[in-house]
Amino acid sequence: MSSLQERKWLMSRRKPLIGNLPDIPPKHSWLKFKEWADQYGPIFRLNLAGREHYVVSKEKIANDLLRERGNIYSSREQLPAAAVLLSRGLRPVLLPYDDVWRNGRRLMHLLAMPSAAATYEPTQAMLSTWLLENLIRSPTDYEQWIEQYSSGLMLRLAFGRKITTGKEPEVRRIYKVLENLERIASPGAYLVDTFPSLMMLPKPLAPFKQELEDLHQEELSLFRKLRDDIRVEIDAGTAPDCWEKVAVEKEGESGLTPDQLAYVIGTMFEAGSGTTAAGMMSFLLCMVLHPEEQRKVHEELDRVIGSERLPQFADMPDLPYVRATMKETLRWRPVTAGGVPHLLTKDDVYNGTFIPAGTNIHANQWAIHRDPELYPEPETFKPERWLDPKYPTYKEPLSTYPNLQGFSAFGFGRRICPGLNIAERSLFLLIARIAWACEVKKKTLATGEEEEVPLYDYTAGFNAQPKWFPFDLKVRGDERLKIANEEAEMARERDPLKGR
Template sequence: MAISSVTLAVFASLIALSIYKYVKSRPKVPQGAAFPPGPPGKPLVGNLLDIPPVHSWLRFKEWADQYGPLFRLSLAGREHYVVSTEKAANVLLRERGNNYSSREQMPAAVQLLGGSLRPLFYPHDNTFRQARKLMHLLCKESAATSYQPTQTLESTRLLYDLIRKPDDYEGWLMRYSSGLIFRLGFGKAMKDNNDPLLKRIFKVVHQVERVASPGAYLVDTFPILMQLPDWLAPFKRELKGLHAEERDLFSTLLNDMRRQTEQGKAPDCWEKTYIEHQKEYALTEEHGAYVVGTLFEAGAGTTAAAMMSWLLCMVHHPEELRKLQDQIDEVVGDSRLPNFDDMPNLPRVRAAAKETLRWRPVTAGGLPHLSEKDDVYDGMFIPAGTNIHPNQWAIHREPALYPDPETYNPDRWLNPKYPTYREPLTQFPNLQNFSCFGFGRRICPGQHIAERSIHLLVARIAWACNIKRKVGKDGKLVEVPLYDYVSGFNVQPEWFAFDLTVRSEERYKIVMEAHEMEMAADPLKDRRGW
């Protein structure tokens, strides 16, 4: 009891000191500028207690409607600005990217859990630049094109299992996205979702999402708590233990590939490429292991989440599924599966994908950028050290760009009457540099791979399957919520019921035959289930 009282007193003293330091260091506003407007806060804590613990982007959207496209929050004295229009986000995070490409070094996720090794959270320094160069080598457009046979194989596998057990759609979509990156990153093929190595990797992924979620750890709000010794700070002991686990995982994967490379037995994969080009990058061994390992983190769940939202859209908008099927049938016919060569002639597939990511962005709250020096935007002062949050939920609902923004409407990308329409339709719409992937130098390096995956999956599922609301035992249609999403910074809809059936017996046979052929020709068939 005495220890807990001492701990509480130390915590309170450190928090009070932290707030005092932030208040004392308040920057001076340049002449002719002013702080942005924002919701009034409370003494000492500011807006800290006003922010919901989950889905904070919904509240941020309400505040944007009230205070404008750039508004200010104070969290216990720390500056946070929220950007809510594409124009403001582009000006700050793309055009002025040299000033807005860093990250705050949050104690919990960055320093303790990641050991300052995770590329997602690198500050804007030479390590960041070297890591981005490596990611570009692995994920650039020409490289992404070479991965299409692997995407074709895994999409056929997904379709085969989705038709057989549609209620397990979450698992099949997760296996597609994780299985694809498993092959590309580590040269290994997943047998199923129970692969022990895959479970270890997913444990790391889920830990990052949990720890980095806003409000998960008090030390992120009051960094001065890092000064506590480990025996007084259980959060330190916990997160350092988790860091040891993930560091061992990524190092083991890289060392295993190095041994195979030296023996001439390594399959083509990202880790082999890094090992062969390692001298070209000024990265430590641990940084290199984390770059490749965390590319899996970035890709394993996001594509699956986007596809779950697309299924939700089709359940609520069966007329859009019929439009998709009509165009796919006209271009592809009924005697083969859609492939990548069909995509220039399937603008509605691309529109459905883009509208899904607009309507239900995977990273709905965006990831914050950190300003490195004082700046002024539209008369509003942005001090150095300010977190800039691009709120994708609000950015994708800007009425000037997206009329009737709450409506799922792929035609906004296909009809000249909408401001988002672009020609030619053999090229547009596409997902390149779309704000759902982030902004500027922090844009998702795997966007070329993600775009190809989502387009192919949408086309193939729509070609093969009918999707509709399920009829319950009482004879009534089962209700499916429009917005019932998991918490975290990457979000997907909670499991929902729907009926999925094959459109014809002939299409069923084509899927089964394609699956058999792909599995027989799998270049990694001897490496399944490592």
């Protein structure tokens, strides 16, 4: 969009004091931003109550700014509700780009880098058998089983604990912390984020202050308890190998306070449990809506794996269509569809456009993943785009590509999701095993007609996932059912936390 077009548009849309704020829908703002990108170009400016925002809708622009100039485009605006009052400068995902963030990120890298992620594969394989068993037994409860897998994995990795029912008091507290963060960090949830001057009000006139202080104390006490429990087990020589144990042992050399370390581990749990669950629910939706693509996944699995064993991590190089389906799911229905804004810390100029320090840069993943130059027929769910040389996204060798490394669905530059390597392994194995064992399709009504499933009926918040939808599930043969049940039972016997 030219400077003249931009000025005319902004002048026609902005309101005194609040700017373009009334034009932003209360949820799924990324859909409106995509409309504006189509009309005004791949980078346009908004003023939200005096704060400058640029929305980016092309991957190249996002990489040019957020990756190539990451030294000045990697901070976060310190919004009062989530960053200041709820997190008190402790939650890494909301921290500014400073030494505290860098020290925390260093620990995250140690715990989630590829070599470390590979050591978690036995746990992922074990938990995936239980998800498969439960999904076959009760497909209508698919949300519960997927969340139990993702949260159960992160609870084991982070704190050396297991989820048995999902109703354990400590587990419920963790879930509540996640729900609170999602709600409070959602755009527009608190008026103080739009008008920070409200922070000047005394507590009696600003009830949100007391509410968020109480919620902060609850999550802080939870993270401290999880850390202190590990300390007791370390002293007793009974501590399981887990991220919290590493954090406690590195307190003196990490450059972080004990509470900052506790939030590093807590944040990794938050990020890992939510994103994997949302991605898997979108996968089921994609298969229900696109039975022809599901058949192609089945064909590859039957050819490579057969019917006598479950897919394993070692099969990943031989299953490019499974990996393409995984990647296309995250493109077609990105989890963090609106992206998490980066804050520019120094004046910059990009292609003749001046961007002042203090500007928020939104990499709108919904629009980025619908760029027709990079993704022809962007609204079509098409795993082939990652496998056929005629598409711009094709890359070889197919024993390695497609994969999720550096994929924009996980963010950009120095703020890219640190748990990408763990998430990729979870998504691959779950997709492969569910598709190997099951066929999912639209539910057949008593009339014989199929019950329609919405194309896009998603939750609002940080991580968008499809709201519950009906489907029929059929196991692909008695032999596969027998193998799935036997693997789940053997996993229970081998569980390293059995008896804890």
